[in-house]
Amino acid sequence: MMAWAMEWVPVLIKILVAFFVVLTLTAYLTLAERKFSAYMQDRCGPNRTGPFGLLQPLADGIKFIFKEDVIPTEVHRTYYVLAPALLLVPALLGYIVIPFGDTLIVAGRTIPLQIADVDLGILYIFAIAGLSVYGLFMAGWASNNKYSLLGGLRSSAQMVSYELTLGLSLVGALLVFGTSNLRDIVHLQTGHWDLGPLSIPKWGIFLQPLGFLLFLVSAFAESNRLPFDLPEAENELVGGYHTEYGSMKFAMFFMGEYIGMITMSALATTFFFGGWHVPGLAALNLSHNAAALAGVAAFCLKTGFFLFLFIWVRWTLPRFRYDQLMSLSWKGVFPAAMLNVFLTGFCLYAFHRFM
Amino acid sequence: MITQRPRLSLWQNLYLPEILRGMWITIRHMIRFKQVTCEYPEKPHAVPANFRGLHRLIQRPGGKERCVACELCLTACPANCISMVAADPGDPSVEKYPLRYEIDTLRCIYCGFCEEACPCDAIELTPHYEFASHRREDFMYTKDRLLDNNRFVPEGERVSKVQTNETYLRV
Ligand code: SF4
Ligand code: SF4
Numbered sequence: 001m002m003a004w005a006m007e008w009v010p011v012l013i014k015i016l017v018a019f020f021v022v023l024t025l026t027a028y029l030t031l032a033e034r035k036f037s038a039y040m041q042d043r044c045g046p047n048r049t050g051p052f053g054l055l056q057p058l059a060d061g062i063k064f065i066f067k068e069d070v071i072p073t074e075v076h077r078t079y080y081v082l083a084p085a086l087l088l089v090p091a092l093l094g095y096i097v098i099p100f101g102d103t104l105i106v107a108g109r110t111i112p113l114q115i116a117d118v119d120l121g122i123l124y125i126f127a128i129a130g131l132s133v134y135g136l137f138m139a140g141w142a143s144n145n146k147y148s149l150l151g152g153l154r155s156s157a158q159m160v161s162y163e164l165t166l167g168l169s170l171v172g173a174l175l176v177f178g179t180s181n182l183r184d185i186v187h188l189q190t191g192h193w194d195l196g197p198l199s200i201p202k203w204g205i206f207l208q209p210l211g212f213l214l215f216l217v218s219a220f221a222e223s224n225r226l227p228f229d230l231p232e233a234e235n236e237l238v239g240g241y242h243t244e245y246g247s248m249k250f251a252m253f254f255m256g257e258y259i260g261m262i263t264m265s266a267l268a269t270t271f272f273f274g275g276w277h278v279p280g281l282a283a284l285n286l287s288h289n290a291a292a293l294a295g296v297a298a299f300c301l302k303t304g305f306f307l308f309l310f311i312w313v314r315w316t317l318p319r320f321r322y323d324q325l326m327s328l329s330w331k332g333v334f335p336a337a338m339l340n341v342f343l344t345g346f347c348l349y350a351f352h353r354f355m
Numbered sequence: 356m357i358t359q360r361p362r363l364s365l366w367q368n369l370y371l372p373e374i375l376r377g378m379w380i381t382i383r384h385m386i387r388f389k390q391v392t393c394e395y396p397e398k399p400h401a402v403p404a405n406f407r408g409l410h411r412l413i414q415r416p417g418g419k420e421r422c423v424a425c426e427l428c429l430t431a432c433p434a435n436c437i438s439m440v441a442a443d444p445g446d447p448s449v450e451k452y453p454l455r456y457e458i459d460t461l462r463c464i465y466c467g468f469c470e471e472a473c474p475c476d477a478i479e480l481t482p483h484y485e486f487a488s489h490r491r492e493d494f495m496y497t498k499d500r501l502l503d504n505n506r507f508v509p510e511g512e513r514v515s516k517v518q519t520n521e522t523y524l525r526v
Pocket of ligand 1: 463465
């Protein structure tokens with residue numbers, strides 16, 4: 001009994017903390033989005049609820065929960081109700097394998113700061129992320145509304161195309177690291193190369209700059225963010241697949257999108273920016289736990305930067321046209337990702353052969 | 356219509372440099388933040404001095420209206436929102452005065468024609484504009500209320516400085 005509890009209690013705590021952090025972050029991401037967009041447009045953003053509008057997400061949440069939950073008459077009820085859940089749940093599940101820190105040592109036990117240490121971590125994330133397209137398409141189909149249907153169609157085509165490039169853009173990185181376990185990938189990125197006076201951290205971005213760029217583009221498309229937000233496209237499709245949704249169901253779509261953003265940011269951090277690795281931290285001789293916590297902070301900071309990037313790009317770029325989106329995917333990103341894979345393979349071969 | 360699209364150079368077709376240029380613009384606005392929002396209810400919105408807001412009936416030194424009920428404003432008003440009943444004040448110094456003078460500000464378009472038309476400088480549009488209400492009656496400005504609107508202009512300007520023309524007004 002004791003051993004069982006020792007095994008599961010830390011896991012449960014990690015799950016709870018991770019979920020709490022992610023959901024809170026999602027709520028505050030909406031505020032950040034509104035605030036930053038306002039600052040970029042010389043406005044001041046929401047500032048009525050609480051100091052600097054900090055209670056705005058709370059107010060929004062209360063509003064969403066207490067709004068009347070309308071189900072339009074002509075919708076396919078089962079799919080209509082199922083769709084938001086089908087989008088939100090996979091988005092939340094994606095977190096399980098992301099390592100947000102090194103290990104903590106509590107009472108003699110080593111606790112890895114990751115909910116599940118899965119060897120096929122990245123494949124798991126892709127598999128789970130691939131499920132979200134069902135939610136979007138189901139919503140579009142079940143709503144019995146032409147705009148929703150168009151949004152759903154667009155989203156399925158877009159997601160399928162960019163899923164491919166998303167996976168392919170990471171193949172190069174996987175070749176370099178030689179593992180698909182996310183924790184191992186981060187471990188491989190700790191350390192420095194000393195190039196004369198310069199000491200650069202062994203982060204993935206220096207090995208895979210092209211891969212990083214392609215990943216970023218695909219990640220934007222995969223999380224339906226501007227400039228690739230065609231499934232929603234407020235000014236063409238009203239709201240795309242979620243036109244017919246209201247109250248908490250709409251909020252679930254919204255959360256799904258933002259959580260997807262967080263997952264993509266965390267992935268980018270893990271693959272290309274050394275996860276929890278802080279350059280030069282090893283020289284400080286901190287205790288193991290303190291270093292781990294600093295690592296968690298670093299991870300959050302790096303992820304935060306990517307989230308900011310998502311927002312920043314959204315409020316800078318206009319939306320692609322649909323054919324442009326597709327040709328960018330199949331004629332631009334896809335060949336480039338292929339090229340990246342071949343180049344990486346070639347370089348690795350040459351490296352192992354001749355060095 | 357055939358839209359001629361500009362031919363882009365290779366540099367522009369690469370997307371990235373142009374995207375970075377755009378992102379530099381947005382981030383520059385964020386760093387050199389100059390708020391253009393005016394937070395209205397807290398910070399009052401400054402209007403120019405000749406702003407056409409709520410009307411007032413300009414006072415005579417005694418506090419009574421200068422209006423001589425000539426009905427020129429009423430005739431000029433394009434929205435037909437001024438109504439009046441003229442009467443004899445029984446005061447030898449004043450020939451005629453408005454017994455009732457009413458402006459329906461719900462119909463008023465704040466054109467200021469009444470002010471232009473008035474030969475006695477008796478009506479004016481003040482810069483005051485915050486008179487929202489939930490009740491329709493509140494928008495019917497009677498003579499008393501119009502005289503009371505003098506509180507929206509500074510003390511020294513409540514009485515007209517225009518020299519009275521004896522033809523119209525024998526003060
Ligand atoms: S401002 Fe124009 S519409 Fe209003 S009362 Fe005067 S003349 Fe009529
Ligand atoms: S034009 Fe002037 S004097 Fe004549 S009725 Fe109107 S306010 Fe009175």
